[in-house]
Amino acid sequence: MTTQLLGTSFIGYSRGIGSDVCGHAIHPASGGKLEPAYIGATPDEVNDAVELARQAFPVYSVLPGQQRAAFLRAIAGEIEKIAEDIALRGPQETGLPEARLRGETGRTTGQLRMFAALIEEGSWVDARIEHAQPDRQPVPKPDLRSMQRALGPVAVFCASNFPLAFSVAGGDTAAALAAGCPVVVIAHESHPGTAELIGGAITRAALATNMPEGVFSLLYGGGRTVGISVVQHPVIQAVGFTGSRSGGTALMAAAANREQPIPVYAEMSSVNPVVILPGALDKGEAALADAFFGSLTLGVGQFCTNPGLVFLPEGKGFGFIERLRELVGASTPGTMLNPGISRAYAETVEAVASTEGVQTIARSSGAEGQGAAAIFSVSLRRFLEADLLRGEMFGPATLIVRGSLEEIEAAIPELEGQLTATIHATTEELAAHASLVSALESRAGRLIFNGFPTGVEVCHSMVHGGPFPATSDGRSTSVGTMAIHRFARAVAWQGFPDACLPAELQEENPLGIRRMIDGQFV
Amino acid sequence: MTTQLLGTSFIGYSRGIGSDVCGHAIHPASGGKLEPAYIGATPDEVNDAVELARQAFPVYSVLPGQQRAAFLRAIAGEIEKIAEDIALRGPQETGLPEARLRGETGRTTGQLRMFAALIEEGSWVDARIEHAQPDRQPVPKPDLRSMQRALGPVAVFCASNFPLAFSVAGGDTAAALAAGCPVVVIAHESHPGTAELIGGAITRAALATNMPEGVFSLLYGGGRTVGISVVQHPVIQAVGFTGSRSGGTALMAAAANREQPIPVYAEMSSVNPVVILPGALDKGEAALADAFFGSLTLGVGQFCTNPGLVFLPEGKGFGFIERLRELVGASTPGTMLNPGISRAYAETVEAVASTEGVQTIARSSGAEGQGAAAIFSVSLRRFLEADLLRGEMFGPATLIVRGSLEEIEAAIPELEGQLTATIHATTEELAAHASLVSALESRAGRLIFNGFPTGVEVCHSMVHGGPFPATSDGRSTSVGTMAIHRFARAVAWQGFPDACLPAELQEENPLGIRRMIDGQFV
Structure with a gap:
């Protein structure tokens, strides 16, 4: 140094x-x-x-x-x-x-x-x-x-x-x-x-x-x-x-x-729900699982946008789950940020694993201080009954919730506020499920189609926020x-002489900025 | 009816x-x-x-x-x-x-x-x-x-x-x-x-x-x-x-x-301070008092923007005060909005009148339910000592605070947040007292020069807000x-097909609105 x-x-x-x-x-x-x-x-x-x-x-x-x-x-x-x-x-x-x-x-x-x-x-x-x-x-x-x-x-x-x-x-x-x-x-x-x-x-x-x-x-x-x-x-x-x-x-x-x-x-706190519709599975379950697992385990799952919840249509997606099981088995656990986080992660994962109705699909194991990937599954009915299951597991763990598409749509309003909500579907399915997308919108700051929530682009159109508790101010x-x-508030000046106004508001526009003048942007 | x-x-x-x-x-x-x-x-x-x-x-x-x-x-x-x-x-x-x-x-x-x-x-x-x-x-x-x-x-x-x-x-x-x-x-x-x-x-x-x-x-x-x-x-x-x-x-x-x-x-709650500099008095004290009194008594003083506090330079403004005394004497009290408001007004005015160091310049009297105009005066030192004097008198009453210009400027940060702050001065004085204006800006949502706070224009550039307790959210x-x-929040859509986006965000801009595209407003 x-x-x-x-x-x-x-x-x-x-x-x-x-x-x-x-x-x-x-x-x-x-x-x-x-x-x-x-x-x-x-x-x-x-x-x-x-x-x-x-x-x-x-x-x-x-x-x-x-x-x-x-x-x-x-x-x-x-x-x-x-x-x-x-x-x-x-x-x-x-x-x-x-x-x-x-x-x-x-x-x-x-x-x-x-x-x-x-x-x-x-x-x-x-x-x-x-x-x-x-x-x-x-x-x-x-x-x-x-x-x-x-x-x-x-x-x-x-x-x-x-x-x-x-x-x-x-x-x-x-x-x-x-x-x-x-x-x-x-x-x-x-x-x-x-x-x-x-x-x-x-x-x-x-x-x-x-x-x-x-x-x-x-x-x-x-x-x-x-x-x-x-x-x-x-x-x-x-x-x-x-x-x-x-x-x-x-x-x-x-x-x-x-x-x-x-x-x-x-x-x-955000669990960043991912809804998978049948058409997305038809395009290739293993590839979808590979991409999902990459997002789940990026940075040992320690991102606010980590996908901690997946809604999967009942009776479908066995290839997706099977591939996730393989990936977890082959995964290497990473060191977490600090002992408090790794301890909390281990405890939360243990609590989810031992919740009635929760099946452990795959769990890898790691040494003290490491975060090992874990995938769980539960029925939609049980998911709605057990408050614990709707909370965040801060680390590389996700919960797959199985239900009919109708049940999934009805469950969205029960979720707390989220930074992101993701939907995997064909374009036709997306158009046909407008009310599902609308429900997701009401719970999140950013909607993602056929992508993954991790990787937050820094740009003019990014919204990294969302209803409470994702953020305190959605x-x-x-x-x-x-x-x-x-970090700003509007202030108005009434009747001020030009020279005493901030440059941004002076008549001649010395800074050459875009302004609204008498209702028109110029 | x-x-x-x-x-x-x-x-x-x-x-x-x-x-x-x-x-x-x-x-x-x-x-x-x-x-x-x-x-x-x-x-x-x-x-x-x-x-x-x-x-x-x-x-x-x-x-x-x-x-x-x-x-x-x-x-x-x-x-x-x-x-x-x-x-x-x-x-x-x-x-x-x-x-x-x-x-x-x-x-x-x-x-x-x-x-x-x-x-x-x-x-x-x-x-x-x-x-x-x-x-x-x-x-x-x-x-x-x-x-x-x-x-x-x-x-x-x-x-x-x-x-x-x-x-x-x-x-x-x-x-x-x-x-x-x-x-x-x-x-x-x-x-x-x-x-x-x-x-x-x-x-x-x-x-x-x-x-x-x-x-x-x-x-x-x-x-x-x-x-x-x-x-x-x-x-x-x-x-x-x-x-x-x-x-x-x-x-x-x-x-x-x-x-x-x-x-x-x-x-x-807002007392809407008005700061009067010597040059404004030189332009005509009686006319200034007439205009001030009009703002003070408009709607029986029952506006959030009612000017309830005046800072006047020590040793000046006797004509302003004298004229206010005449105006109050000749004024007719008006009926207030409801018995609760008229009772609270009468009690607050009485409490201010009986505060140590407060002089009653003029008070008219009214029947039950009416709001009678009242003008008080106090030294800046006493004003800062007595919390009661910095609160709102909801009705046609104002408190004139006398001090040196240095004392007045030093007192502004002690005020709570305000909807408005007004300064009466010559243009030269305004330019020479930039730090006073800056102090007023930090306490208010709207700054007024040589005008009065009542009469809130409904337009694109109005700010009717201000730091707490003027508003809860300045x-x-x-x-x-x-x-x-x-009543709105930002929402982002990532990777969505054009047809599934809100019309405002579709590529062809079907609504013809102003948008920022790749960082440029078009």
Whole structure:
């Protein structure tokens, strides 16, 4: 490693001193401790970080988009400079392969540059101008202009399963910084070293591009202690989180119980149902099983979009199941992200396996800390009776539910909210089952035809969100350019002289952005 | 009246039977009861209304925008047919003058037609298309398309102070119906007859345009009983409310404590600060006082945007105050909306008047049920010490706070969130006080220069929202076309055949709407 890890928080442009050791990174395969020890932020340091964010907000939020974009591009550049360190440290503390860390580094820098391009162009603010009509009867119409403005300082929690793309410089941080919000990040105990590497990169980028101190801080000490205290701080105006349902709902409660409640964007739990219609089986059951198994076991099943539930028409799909049984038998279990996740996975799989009416189709076995693939089957009737079966098994396990097509369609509204819902069918079947697709739409943020839910494209049209508990706020996405709207609100200016308006709303359109003028987009 | 009032709920296309009388409308000036008695909806009727909305949703939400627009236009037409009945009944139960009811009828039908035009045009859905790149390395890019879709059945609460524009067919109902959401309205006890008139109009319009039953219901029985049970019903997916802070926060708590939490759009409490800089006084103190007094007493001060707080530079503005004293002395108190509001107003004014350090500049007196204008003054230091003084006096009362310009700017961040913030100044002063304007922006949804906050323009650029407690969700507006996004969420389709996509996302763009295609708006 070319970077020396210190084990302390970033409080604006200073490093924290902290108090107690909050933990070491753990090497998931061996269970061994990695140096250095990480020191939790003190309550004073938490307060300093948030206070610096408060002071940075009025400066940072109104910087021209070009300047905020330069900061985002500088972050991407600084991350690329330490790509070798990330590729070395990341696998040690996450158990993820080096190639995954390298790929995720590229996705992370790509996201930062995507948001940079969005705010360089500038039209995302949805600028609207309505000109005055002083002679209108019965009352004059005032000059009224509106645009999106940054919400305020934001708390972002790192995710254990994406040490880069949903962590310190991940999607929420990139979206919040792009919108103009200072960010206070709470590190995840699973990958503190990777977090520190990225924290250093962001800090160097902020200094190099002359950003106000407090635009970024990174705190160690755990989500449930330091994290909650950040969420409860009156200065914080929104929260981004990707993690467990219990963690997300705890943050939702903390945010709702503040004197001023604030929005929480928590991505929590999704089983991502896959509905297979007979025509899809007719096209080749083994090939379908191969592709499904690839999606199921990608990253040891540790994706929010992992397909954990399959609806299969009764009396069909024996070749599909048979092929899955072979694949599981031949599979090699992978190391999971941390001991807590592998323990929870083993317990959940055991609970499902021992639920009345559940048949184990295939289960491989793994050592402590590993996630072994598992495929179960159950009747639709039993599935609807046993609450446990509708919950998430975070790992490479799936439950196949058998029923008639009518029963399957009737069961969809009983599912909780999902990030994705997938349907495998012929085009003719898809057209003939519009009400099934409609039912799936009401439960999910993204509908997939003849594909698989893993592999979330980062682009303008991605919706990585969905009704509760997939996310706490199904109106928004955590991936793609639309995510910037999580951290913005509309503000209107009435009767302001041109020179005192933000550039986006000035009559001559100095930024050359797309605007709505008197009801027409120009 | 040409319409016979029955006093019962609308449960889809049927009328409820109900159980107990929940109350009569009260004639605010005399305190007398108006016929008929209103009967509360039973728990079964509440459930029936919500269940009908659930059944209507998959049909109504995907109707072409043209058809939903025809429904909205039909509602406007039906309301116009009963304009005389509204002008007769409305004043009796609200104490508002007939001209106000007629004006508000026009605003209400105007809003309905504004949303009709928005969905006829259709681009509001923010359609985004990214084409597949099957040859992309290292992984193919899928075809991914997204657009806004209706959120689900919505609960809308009527507001006492806007019996039409924020009630049964008001802004939230129009926005929700436009987005594709069935609406269950909870009537306000202050104007049950006006609610019934409008409920009939919407029902006739729904029948005439062949809308599915359940697209609209109207329930009597009170916000805190029937209303809460609607909000707690698992089918309901969002809530719109305009009213008191206690009512709004009760709904927020009920929504947050559901098994599936849902968004609440509550507009609650705002004192709408007005900052007057010396240059504005130099232009004519009496004229400024006249205009301010007009805004303060409009509608007996019963607007969410009523200017209840004025920051005046110390040692200046004596002519402004003197003129206000004259105006109050010559003013005639008006009848308030209901006994609860007039009692609360009298109590709040009394509490402010007797707060240590508060000087009464002028107070007129009124009979029981009337709202008499009142002007108080206090030092900035005392203002910051006494929490009571930063709360809302719902009625024609304002508090003038005197301090230096530095003290005034430092006090702004201590204010709670506001719907509006106003500054009176010369253009040069405005430019010289950018940090004051920035502080006001962080506290409000709409900034007004040399104008007054009352009179909310219904248009594309209006933001009628603001940080808590002005609203529960400062990211959105309750007035203007942007309000449609309260009741919608983004959904993505991946890899779908063209014929199975919503028309908005089909390749040939059959609706001719504005779309983003591969990152470019076309």
